[in-house]
Amino acid sequence: xxxxxxxxxxxxxxxxxxxxxxxxxxxxxxxxxxxxxxxxxxxxxxxxxxxxxxxxxxxxxxxxxxxxxxxxxxxxxxxxxxxxxxxxxxxxxxxxxxxxxxxxxxxxxxxxxxxxxxxxxxxxxxxxxxxxxxxxxxxxxxxxxxxxxxxxxxxxxxxxxxxxxxxxxxxxxxxxxxxxxxxxxxxxxxxxxxxxxxxxxxxxxxxxxxxxxxxxxxxxxxxxxxxxxxxxxxxxxxxxxxxxxxxxxxxxxxxxxxxxxxxxxxxxxxxxxxxxxxxxxxxxxxxxxxxxxxxxxxxxxxxxxxxxxxxxxxxxxxxxxxxxx
Amino acid sequence: xxxxxxxxxxxxxxxxxxxxxxxxxxxxxxxxxxxxxxxxxxxxxxxxxxxxxxxxxxxxxxxxxxxxxxxxxxxxxxxxxxxxxxxxxxxxxxxxxxxxxxxxxxxxxxxxxxxxxxxxxxxxxxxxxxxxxxxxxxxxxxxxxxxxxxxxxxxxxxxxxxxxxxxxxxxxxxxxxxxxxxxxxxxxxxxxxxxxxxxxxxxxxxxxxxxxxxxxxxxxxxxxxxxxxxxxxxxxxxxxxxxxxxxxxxxxxxxxxxxxxxxxxxxxxxxxxxxxxxxxxxxxxxxxxxxxxxxxxxxxxxxxxxxxxxxxxxxxxxxxxxxxxxxxxxx
Numbered sequence: 001x002x003x004x005x006x007x008x009x010x011x012x013x014x015x016x017x018x019x020x021x022x023x024x025x026x027x028x029x030x031x032x033x034x035x036x037x038x039x040x041x042x043x044x045x046x047x048x049x050x051x052x053x054x055x056x057x058x059x060x061x062x063x064x065x066x067x068x069x070x071x072x073x074x075x076x077x078x079x080x081x082x083x084x085x086x087x088x089x090x091x092x093x094x095x096x097x098x099x100x101x102x103x104x105x106x107x108x109x110x111x112x113x114x115x116x117x118x119x120x121x122x123x124x125x126x127x128x129x130x131x132x133x134x135x136x137x138x139x140x141x142x143x144x145x146x147x148x149x150x151x152x153x154x155x156x157x158x159x160x161x162x163x164x165x166x167x168x169x170x171x172x173x174x175x176x177x178x179x180x181x182x183x184x185x186x187x188x189x190x191x192x193x194x195x196x197x198x199x200x201x202x203x204x205x206x207x208x209x210x211x212x213x214x215x216x217x218x219x220x221x222x223x224x225x226x227x228x229x230x231x232x233x234x235x236x237x238x239x240x241x242x243x244x245x246x247x248x249x250x251x252x253x254x255x256x257x258x259x260x261x262x263x264x265x266x267x268x269x270x271x272x273x274x275x276x277x278x279x280x281x282x283x284x285x286x287x288x289x290x291x292x293x294x295x296x297x298x299x300x301x302x303x304x305x306x307x308x309x310x311x312x313x314x315x316x317x318x319x320x321x322x323x324x325x
Numbered sequence: 326x327x328x329x330x331x332x333x334x335x336x337x338x339x340x341x342x343x344x345x346x347x348x349x350x351x352x353x354x355x356x357x358x359x360x361x362x363x364x365x366x367x368x369x370x371x372x373x374x375x376x377x378x379x380x381x382x383x384x385x386x387x388x389x390x391x392x393x394x395x396x397x398x399x400x401x402x403x404x405x406x407x408x409x410x411x412x413x414x415x416x417x418x419x420x421x422x423x424x425x426x427x428x429x430x431x432x433x434x435x436x437x438x439x440x441x442x443x444x445x446x447x448x449x450x451x452x453x454x455x456x457x458x459x460x461x462x463x464x465x466x467x468x469x470x471x472x473x474x475x476x477x478x479x480x481x482x483x484x485x486x487x488x489x490x491x492x493x494x495x496x497x498x499x500x501x502x503x504x505x506x507x508x509x510x511x512x513x514x515x516x517x518x519x520x521x522x523x524x525x526x527x528x529x530x531x532x533x534x535x536x537x538x539x540x541x542x543x544x545x546x547x548x549x550x551x552x553x554x555x556x557x558x559x560x561x562x563x564x565x566x567x568x569x570x571x572x573x574x575x576x577x578x579x580x581x582x583x584x585x586x587x588x589x590x591x592x593x594x595x596x597x598x599x600x601x602x603x604x605x606x607x608x609x610x611x612x613x614x615x616x617x618x619x620x621x622x623x624x625x626x627x628x629x630x631x632x633x634x635x636x637x638x639x640x641x642x643x644x645x646x647x648x649x650x651x652x653x654x655x656x
Contacts, residue, residue, distance in 0.1 A: 056558060089560030097558065102551040105570050106650055107577075116569065117559040141411045167559065 005034035005207050006143055006175050011068035013054045015277075016061075022277035024050040024063065026231040030302065030312075032224075034174065037201060037208040039218035039239075041254070042228030043274040046283060048211045049093075049098075051228070052177045056095050057085050063300070091121055094173035096164050098180045103164055104152035110138075110163055111148040112323045117170055137166040140203065141196050158189035162196060169200055177209045182217065193223055215258055227251050230275050230285035233304055239312035247313040249290045292317060330639065335634050337625075343404070346626040347397055350492045350619050357413045358383045371375065387413065400623075409627070410620040415611065420624035423532035423609055430500060436587070436610050438528040443583055445529065446536025451472055451572050454544030457563055466541070473534030473579040478596035483529035485600070488523060498602040524601040528594070534587075539582060543575035550574070577648050584640040588633035 024047050032077055040048050047310040053059050055070050057077055064280055070077040072092045080088060084239060089095075097103040104126035105113055118125060135145050141162040152160060161181060168176055178197060182190040198221055201208045218225055226236040227250060235248040246252045253270040272289035275281055283290050287297040297316055304314040359380045366376070388399060389411075403410060408600070409420035453456045453466045472480070489497040502518050547553060548571065556570045586590040595607035602608075606625055613621035646652045 058554075058557060086512060086560045086562060089558060095555075095558040097551060097555045103555040105552045105556070105574070107573055108569060112569075116561060118537055120561045153650045164555070167555075179369065253630065275496070 001035075004031035005031040005073055007069065007071040008055065009069040009071070011051070011054055011070060013050055013059055013063055013065040015063040015067050017278070020278045022066065023231050023280065024052055024277055026280075027068070028231075028233050029068075030226060030236055031235060031315060032175070032207045034202075034207050035205050036224065037198075037210065037222045038224040038226055038236075039222035039227060040209055040211045040226050041213065043219060044275065045229040045274055047231040047277075048228055049179060050231075052179050052209070052211060055175075055177060056089060058095075064094065080264045087121055090117060090168070090173060091171040092173055093175045093177065094168040094171070096176065096178040096181050098183060101157055101160060101184055101265070104160060106152055108151075109148070110150055110152065110155075112137075113163075114148070114167055114170060117167055121171055133170065134166075137170050138163070140200065141166045142170070142192075153221065158185055158193060161185060161189075161193050165193070165196060165200065170202060172204055173206060173209045175209070177211070179211045180213070181210070182214070183212070190217070197221075205298065215254070227254065230280050231277060232285065233312070234286065234314045235312065236304075241311050242249075246320060247307065247311065248315050249292050249317070250286050253289075253291075285312075328642075331638060335638055338634055339630055342630050343401075343623070343626070343627050344397075346623055347400065348393075350617055350622050351393065351396075353617060355617045356380065356384075357619060358389070361414055361616065374412060378491075381645055387411065401534045404627070409624040412615040412618055412619070412621050413614075414618040420620050423621060424606065424624055424628055427606045427609045428516055430603055431591065431594065431607065432600075432607060433517075434524060434598070434603065435528070435607070438525045439532070439583075439586055439590050440530045441525075442529045443536055443579070443586070446533040447540045447572075447579055449533065450537035450540025451544050451567075451575060454541045454548065454570070455567060456548070468536070469534035472530050473532075475531060476596075477527045477531040477593055478600050481524060481597050481600045482529050484523045484527055485652055495523050498600070500603050519600075520603075521528060524597050524603060527597055528590075532593075533591075535586075536579065537581075539579055540575055543578060544571065547575045577644075580644065580647060584633070584636040586634050588629060591629055635652075 008031070009029050011025050011028045012023070015022040015024055028047075028051060030038075040051065042048050049065070050059070054065055055064070055077070057070075057080075059065055065078060068078065072088070075088070075092065076090055077085065086173070091188075095247075104110070111131070111134060114137070115127075115130050118130050118133065124222065133149070134148060138145060138147050140171070143159060143162050143166065145154065147159070147163065152163075155163065161184075165178075168178075176197075181197065184195050185193060194217060197208065197210070210218070214220065222239055224236060224238055225242045227234050229250050235242070235246065235251045237247070237251075242251065243255060246255050252272070253268075256268045257270060258268055270289060275285060275288075283296070283298045283300055284290070284293070284302050287293040290297065294316070298317060302316045302319060304312050304316045305310050305319055307318060330357040334478075359376075362376060362379060362383075381390070388396060391399070400410065409424075412418050412420055412423055449462075449465060449469065452462045485497050489495050496502070496519060498520075500520055501513065502520075505513060505516060507513070544638065553566060553570050556566045591606055591610070594605065595611050597603075598607035599611050606628075609621065610625045612618075613625065
């Protein structure tokens with residue numbers, strides 16, 4: 001494979017709340033090649049959205065990016081000035097929002113909401129060129145050209161989500177982060193939107209990170225799956241590896257909790273609750289809920305390490321021989 | 326069709342309210358003519374023996390001796406023909422003459438201060454709720470809320486005392502320097518503006534927080550909206566987001582408030598106009614109520630009702646232009 005288009009290295013985000021410091025992202029690292037699609041899964045509050053926001057440099061106080069790098073196409077976004085970051089959004093890294101229902105300004109025409117985005121990045125482009133680019137973008141997400149002149153309330157939920165995608169790809173970004181883009185849609189529309197995202201990704205050759213809970217969706221359309229737990233990545237593997245033979249006990253529990261055709265009606269949940277980020281358990285954060293936890297898991301913090309088959313896992317079970325203390 | 330329905334409803338509202346304001350002053354047992362004549366005789370020292378006869382003569386002249394129902398029917402008829410009747414207190418001037426004399430002053434002071442207060446208050450409110458505003462802007466909210474608690478006439482008194490009386494920076498009252506003639510010279514206009522400054526300030530200071538608070542509340546809600554967030558994700562500059570995404574949406578309910586405020590403002594202007602001795606509608610209404618001048622009270626109230634209802638209709642017509650989600654159905 002070619003050089004990675006996206007490298008996230010030791011990214012750390014902390015929220016300074018009244019109740020204490022919450023480590024929402026704890027030394028998260030991963031790489032993504034262009035053309036690759038990675039799904040990001042995890043329970044609510046595990047840090048998925050925080051990761052998306054941190055990559056867009058949109059963490060708001062009381063949160064802060066404490067360290068690490070987000071390198072897109074050779075540029076480290078974390079070190080950019082605020083002005084440069086504004087330009088980088090949408091042109092290098094684009095975000096497709098979660099609640100597409102409310103993500104468009106109700107009093108502006110769709111066209112105006114597309115052109116202002118282009119104008120913010122390129123003040124010299126002519127109006128006709130700009131309109132043409134918006135039209136093309138709308139067409140590439142299977143929307144009619146007329147949508148350009150419409151208001152958000154005249155569109156259906158699926159159409160609004162497509163508009164958001166059309167806005168996301170206006171400047172042909174290298175990386176697209178889609179934060180649960182289908183969560184508010186019915187299954188038929190979900191499938192259509194996912195097909196659109198897949199096609200766009202192929203056309204642009206960009207990398208896609210899809211955040212979501214829907215394991216089925218991940219299995220259908222992603223190349224890789226990354227599992228987050230308590231602000232850390234615990235396993236990154238290919239979809240096949242993940243769904244046939246997950247390594248991390250949390251990943252295993254996730255897969256076992258999915259319904260399948262052989263044992264209908266019997267669903268296995270994961271015991272316990274996701275930990276509060278204010279009180280992350282010592283050692284491996286998953287140990288209180290882990291069926292395979294040992295004494296050591298309470299003390300030693302595992303690191304994300306590459307396994308012989310190429311996947312990354314953060315679990316003491318797989319670094320036994322390397323750990324000494 | 327929508328418009329016809331609206332206008333019919335509007336006429337109904339005007340009829341009901343004008344009926345109420347026709348009867349209310351007449352419920353009181355006071356007779357404005359007798360009071361006026363008594364006042365005249367006190368001031369001149371001449372007490373005519375047949376005062377009652379004069380009172381009756383005037384009652385007959387103005388039609389006040391007829392049964393109330395007949396008075397109502399006849400007066401409403403003349404109102405329909407555009408005649409608001411004579412002033413009882415300042416006869417032979419008609420109500421229309423009095424209103425037209427006072428109107429320019431009221432429009433000049435009350436309308437302009439309301440607009441200034443609306444623009445200023447909304448700007449301040451939007452800025453105090455905007456997270457990127459400097460700290461001192463956010464700090465303006467506390468003094469504004471304090472001013473909001475002070476009624477405009479009290480604020481006017483304080484201004485008269487400190488600015489006009491102590492510091493002698495501005496005139497204490499009146500519409501223009503006594504002895505000057507009303508004209509359209511630069512000098513006269515400047516003189517008028519100088520006289521309007523303090524009452525204007527009193528009105529703006531006491532009402533600006535109303536707009537600022539409303540806008541601030543809306544602004545905080547709008548900031549949490551996904552579309553403001555997504556605008557940031559698009560890499561838009563702070564100015565564009567502030568103008569097109571934030572203020573534009575937060576302003577919508579404030580526009581409705583503006584039409585209502587125009588009706589309110591004459592009421593709050595009554596005391597301020599009286600205090601500063603300005604010849605506006607407020608002052609006129611105040612005088613009319615003291616003298617129980619039926620026709621003038623009715624005339625001014627009727628005028629306010631018509632202005633407010635027409636403004637409301639205008640807002641209803643303009644609102645769809647501001648908010649595309651609201652469209653008048655063409656069925």
